[in-house]
Amino acid sequence: MVVPWLCDERGNPLDEQQRGLAVSDDAHLLINAGPGSGKTRVLVAHYLHLLMTRTDWDVDAVVTITFTEKAASEMKERISKVLQRIAREGQEENWRKRAQQLLDRLPEAPIGTIHSFCARLLRQFAIEADIDPSFQVLDDLQASILRRQVCERWLWAAITQPNSSEIKDVADTIVTYYGFERAVKILTKLLKLRPLIEYRRSNCKPILCRASELEESEKALEQCYDYVAEAYGTAKREINGLDFDDLLLRAWKLLQNEEIRQRVRKQHFRILVDELQDTDQVQVKILRLLCGWDEPDSHVKFFGVGDSQQSIYSFRNADVSVFNELWERAQKTYGWRAERLDINYRSVKPIVELANHAFERIFIVSEKEDASLQRIRVRFQKMKAHRILAEDKPCIEFAFFPFQNAQSKWQRLRAEADWISQRIIELTSNGVKHSDIAILLRELTNASVYEDALRRHGIPYHIIAGYGFFETMEARDLLSFLQVIAEPDDEVAWFAWLRSPMIGVSDETLFWLKQGNFEQISCDELAKVERAKKLRDEAVQKADQVSVRELLEWILSQTKYDVLVAALPQGKQRLANIRKFLRMAQEISDGLKLTVRGLVRYATALMEGAERIGEPPLAGATTDAVQVMTIHAAKGLEFPVVIVPMLGEVNAPKSSSEELVADPEHGIAVRRYNEAGEGLKREDSKMSHFREVDEFRKIRERAESERLLFVAWTRAKDHLILVGAEEESMQKGQAKSQNSGWKNWLELVIDTLQVPVGQGQKEIELADSVKVLLWDEPSVAGEKTKMEQPTPLGVKWMEGKEPIPDLTSLKFDLPLGKPSVIRMNVSDLMPKSENLRSVAGDILAALEFGLVIHALLRYEILNPDEQQLLWVAQTVGADAERILERADDLKMFVLRAANSSVWQEARQAKICRHELDFCCRLTNASDDMPAIDLVGRWDLIAERQDGWLIVDFKTDAVASPEEAEHKVNETYYWQASAYAFAAHRVFNAPKVQVVFVFVALSEPKEVRLQFPEPKRDWTELQAKLRDRISSLLFGQITSPQNC
Structure with missing residues (x-):
């Protein structure tokens, strides 16, 4: 009789070797599975075998770790299909009953990435891990932006301290050696390498090199790393966020507690890991602690599947030497069962045989090499072909x-x-x-x-997929436009924008522009360049007044860019790309509170990093x-x-031109510079x-x-x-x-x-x-x-028919001693304890609650039902489950807000805007200070006959109107000041009234602040804001607690 859970989702039974591995459960098992050998079938079958034959186990008993969330979803789908078939067609009643039980519990099964498992673990043991269980997980790009921002602000604050100190001395040292911009870049990269640094420190290895070999600049750099690491941790605590590295490092630390380990092992009896070749040292440390590989009394069994020949994700910290070392130790040290799956069910025999012939000569491990070199190479695992070619032709x-x-x-x-x-x-x-x-x-x-x-x-x-959506022509053109606004000195961005269909200058014109020989440029081409300059100047003015999306829609209307690209081949796809860029630009700038410059940096990180964003699929894709x-x-x-294709274009790696290089085995090295700043x-x-x-x-x-x-x-x-x-x-x-x-x-x-x-x-x-x-x-x-067909004009430049100007010699004079601009969010001005305040003692974040209230008022949904609440929660990115838990409070708060006098005033104003982003620049007090971009969002702003009105509904749990007034004076004054000054700068508003409405009180309290304040003017308010920001920057300089 065929056991139904030892078949794939289509009902095909596993072969004898696969079946033997799937039912193995008496020891730790490590499988090296070649391509097309059915490793996922084996993993799914083993998962089902464990839970179908142990009816007293819940789905929590088996943890399954995949490389991506997409792979986790696909695995759940495979498991679900097999269980559905058993529940429907199983020969034994107890099989059908058990399959249905597992189907009902499958959505709760711990099947996901190592990061999602660690997040789940940290939330379960939040008190022991000393974290807020409601933390948000920052994605790679959010973390990248925050790292850069922290390093830039910390270093500027450190070097501008008025008095000498250890912090100022080490900061001055690295700026002297590397320059400000380069020092920020190096510190940012070091923060990104935090798992490697922490792993090396745990093994008593130096970050850079042995202490006796460190130069003065490198000693200072190591000290600065500790400072910025603490500043980065503080910045994340203020937003209650953890990045992916935190999830791993904190889980690793948590599991070093013996009591915690035992509690976890009472809950999880089996750990299954797919794509084991794509793990790193820290992840394997976590698996070792979970399973107790070094503890003879541990009952948790490990089942790992991987293929060292397919380890290709080093840009995501995957380290093939980890798998190779584990494979060797599994047999020699741990005494595990180690098996190979080598029958290729995918490819026909000639493809398999030629691959064997080629790669057994490419994948060579020399016994004469250093052990560390042997670990990063792979020994070829010869494949056996299952499919025979029917026709005798190539x-x-x-x-x-x-x-x-x-x-x-x-x-x-x-x-x-x-x-x-x-x-x-x-x-x-x-x-x-x-x-x-x-x-x-x-x-x-x-x-x-x-x-x-x-x-x-x-x-x-x-x-x-690929390098992603931001690599499409349309995304690059629109990004170049934003870049010339944010970074006007970037000549490459200027040339890219001028060459795009928005402006449409020729390559010849770019060449003469680079040479500064304007006499050689025709009148028509000069007119295009002049028009581009006017558009850019107008866009700079608009950037302080409108959202990113509105700015992009404006340039589209001015240049008819969307019409032009629609006429190109694949026009529908190109229009879809434009729409996606507008939507993503708005979502990113809203979600991260980014200025245009911040958005450009974010998109650049997307293109340079590991993230992949595919083009939006069209109907029929x-x-x-x-x-x-x-x-x-x-x-x-x-x-x-x-x-x-392009085999001749995939070149061997070259020597690095970067400031910093890293390797899991040999650590980190920083390029050294002479006193003149030359590498x-x-x-x-x-x-x-x-x-x-x-x-x-x-x-x-x-x-x-x-x-x-x-x-x-x-x-x-x-x-x-x-x-x-x-x-x-x-x-x-x-x-x-x-x-x-x-x-x-x-x-x-x-x-x-x-x-x-x-x-x-x-x-x-x-x-x-x-x-x-x-x-x-x-x-x-x-x-x-x-x-x-004749070549379209839009692609002629790619074919070598027109001279392409040499842009490699472009030089940019970047400031070495200070940043050109510092970006501050309005929320940064508030006391830090208020960033994570709770609402009436509830775990729901006030920010989420406020967003939902403003959205309901905006759409005039004053008595929302469950479906409307879910829709609004999805729209503003709030946690739907939490929102529904507080549905009654929400309805009450919305009605109170709608009945407030200030809401009625705003609705009767001649202009009323909801959720309007702003960015305004505070002018420099002196040449020594960089400019300050103040960014934020007005939830509600209206123009009345007697001036401008800004309304902010607050859900703080205040007990009385007097406490509400005290709250505004102690907590929200700087927020109100920033809101008012931005309205003055953006709309040239002579008078601004900021009103905070506390809707948690049964009789909502309105606290009104008038700007400019009596006997003061806007210049004085700007000076106060500048002083506040300066004090906050200097206040961020603290010594590490654990140096």
Whole structure:
């Protein structure tokens, strides 16, 4: 009889080896599972086996950790489908009953990422962890913005202290050596490397290098790191936030408590981990403590699945050496059961055999190498093919085209893209569906070339993920516009905006602008440049008065940009991109209270970081279309036909030009500078540690790049096509040693497989018997690629037909001694204890509550039902469950607010605006002080006949009207002052009245403040605000508690 939970979601039973692993439960088990071997099937079956055969276990007994939330959702879906089938068709009644029980509890099952599990653990043991259980988790980009902001503010405050102190001395030292901007950048990077630093400290290893080798600047840098780390922690506490690193580090610390560990183990009996190769040292420390690997009496069993050959996420701190070391210790030290899954059910036999032949020569671990080097390489796990090819014809193609050095990069890429398009036409004419084909790129930087080629050949396509939505032409154009507002000295942003369809100047004009030779520019082109300058100047004025979205909608109307891009190929997709950019810009600026400059930095972090935001899908995006995506995005997927282009463009890692390099094994190194601020050359004896760490980083990244090629190769089910352009003078047949390395992927493939390029199109045999179709010129079926249509003007610049100005020599004079501007949110002016005040003793944050009240008033929903409350909660990003818990209070507060006299005044005003963002600049008191951008949001602002009115409804739990007045004077005065001054600056308001309405009182109390105050003017109020901000900045300088 077939056991139903030992089948996949389609009812197919596991093979004998998979089934044996799925039911194994007598010891810790580690599985090294090759591509296409069914590791997820085994993991799901093991999960179901544990819970179906132990009817006294609840779903909490089994913790399942996945690499992404998406993978967790997919795993839950697989589990659900199997359980549904058992509940519906199970042969035994007790099976059906148990399956239904598990289905009912599945939504509560601890299946998710290691971060979500740690967050759950910290909330459960919040008192022991010394945190507020209602903390919010900052995503990577929110944390990135906050880190930069903290470092910038702390360093500026430190160097501007009036009196000498240890803090001022170390801050002055790093600014002297590195300059202000560079010092901020280094400190920000150190904060990002906090898990590595804490791990090294826990093992008594230095942050940078041995104390005896530290220079003065490096000693100061280590001290400054401790200060900014504490300042960063303070900033997070003020918003009740934890970043992803906090979740791991705090959970690690929590589990070091013996009593906590025992309590956790009484709740969780099994720990299952998928994609184990993508963990880091801290995560494995957490798993070790959870399971008690070093404790013989622990009853918690571990079940881990991974594949070191597919470890490709170092940019997310994944460390392949962790898996390799655990695999070795599992057998030699722990005595675990360690098994391999090596039958490939995905790819046909020739694809598997050639992969075996190639990668057993690429994945080499030399016993003569240092142990640390051996750990970052992988030993090849040979695959066994399950699928036999029905037809005896090549299912692998190599299209390796020669080029001359005179050809530009764009000409090479254009030739590749055209060849691929022609080949896709041939494949689809022979019955292959477009949706069966995937083009996998190392990154989407040059995806526009393929987009253009596919369009010209009439091939439907869809671009998925990659470097992300902000890499699309439309997002880049709109971002360039915002950048010239926020950073007017950024010439690259100016050139990008001028060249975009918004302005439309030619490359020749850009060249002459760079040279300063305006006489060479035609009158028409000069008119475009002048118009751009006027638009920019007007936009700067508007930026202080309107929201980011309104600013973008204004530039669209002025330039007709949306009309222009709609006329381009894929016009509907481009319009969708514009709409998404407007929506995301508004959401990001609202959510993080960012100015235009902050939004630009956030988007830049998106493009430079690991986050991936896909293009918005259009209706029909899932129809028959070629899929273009990054190899990272394709991880875990499979396609009948896989095309991997641009092999010649994926280069080996180069020496770092950054200020800081890091490696999990060798630590962190900072580039050293001389007294003139010039970076020392790599060969300098003082750069030995930097050189050592950087060399190890290069080796690590080279090894990961090889694994990335393996992942791309093994996505193919039926057909694999590798495409690349190579130099005609390239020497063939000279395999590279590990020391000399390879120049690019194309060279790696040619040399490893001894591909006989340059001998014409033909069918060859590699690895003794694998047939490969070899192309060596950009043509299909003997015909040269032809241009079917004239090239649109919008893409001419990519083809090398117009001279592209050299922008590499641009120099930017950045301030070395101080920042140019400091950004402060209105909430920063308030006493810190008020940032997290509670509402009437309830756990609901006052901010959330206030947002919902203002939204209900805005939409005039005065007696909301449950559905309306849920909708409003979703609209403002509040916790729906908490909102429903306080529904009665909400209704009461809304009615009180609506009946207040100030609400009636606002409704009768000639202008009344809700939730209006503002940004106003406080002018400098002296040349030594940077400008200050004050940002915030008016919940309700109205223009009356006698002046402007600003209303803020407060839900504070005050006991009397007198306490409400005291609250305003002690807590909200600076908020009111900032609101009023911003209204004066933005709307030129001569008089402003700020009214706080305390709706928690049965008779709401209105506290009114008039600005400017009697016998004072707006200049004095600006000075007071400046002094307040200065005092807050200096007040942030505190010594670390645990130095």
